[in-house]
Amino acid sequence: MKLNSLRDFLTVAERGSLRAAARSLGVAQPALTRSIQELERELGVVLFERRARGVHLTPMGEVFQRRAASVRSDLRRAQEEIDQLRGETHGHLTVCLSSVPHIALLPNALRPFRTRYPKVMLNVIDAVFPRVEASLLDGTIDCYIGPPPEEIPGETAMEKLFDNTRVILGRKGHPLAHARSLRELVDAEWITTSITHKAEEELGPLFAKHGLPAPKLVMQAQSALSFLVAMAYSDMLMMLPVQWVQFPLWRDVLAVIPVEEVLPAPPVCILYRTGLPLTPAAEYFCDMMRRASMHMHTLAD
CATH class of the missing domain: 3.40.190.10 (Periplasmic binding protein-like II)
Structure with a gap:
């Protein structure tokens, strides 16, 4: 399976039409159609349902999209991890914070993070875990900080910051x-x-x-x-x-x-995927949030 095929599939799924996806990728529509057809033959399933106004994922396509998105996120993260270990300070970091870490931790963590990684694009999502669970598991989100769910998914690790x-x-x-x-x-x-x-x-x-x-x-x-x-x-x-x-x-x-x-x-915790280390930028962000949380222990005392 070619990585370009995954790229083509995800772009069509996100754009909702072959024409829009071809424009976004800068390729000819017939070439994109052939790429999707080859992928469907390789998988042995139909990924898209063709309609008058674009295309829609089939149930099999939805399953494949989750896995393909995870692969894309892992590859991007791997490249950024290598770059950051070499001393580069660029990349992307997507975190989800509930209201408490927004209010109590981010103000003290943001400045040192921006100083250490000035070229990293930081994307902060305001939500609680049930709304972003799928995104955390497929790698779209690097980590979540907030109240934990009642049941921790098997593919995630949890670290409590404070009660x-x-x-x-x-x-x-x-x-x-x-x-x-x-x-x-x-x-x-x-x-x-x-x-x-x-x-x-x-x-x-x-x-x-x-x-x-x-x-x-x-x-x-x-x-x-x-x-x-x-x-x-x-x-x-x-x-x-x-x-x-x-x-x-x-x-x-x-x-x-x-x-x-x-x-x-509920306590405030950090949740992240197991089996895949955080990038240096993501780990540094979590460290700054951990350091900010020490002030919360002082207030409690």
């Missing part, structure tokens, strides 16, 4: 600002960050544990900007990691409602 806790947040001047227990917040409206279809999974068990009725969930969001705008311009509350209120940019907007109940939070 965490949550607080109740609302806008400055919130009418329930003087509440001191969850019981006083049973009539409040809540935003949930749950990414499942069962939004009550995040707050429901906490309220039930203290013998309280289910909270009134009126909004579901994953974006930090959505959280901030919604809380700043309404009376909705959120349960978020404590780092949110410690972040200087938001101190004048949000305030903690100091309830007496303990509000546990």
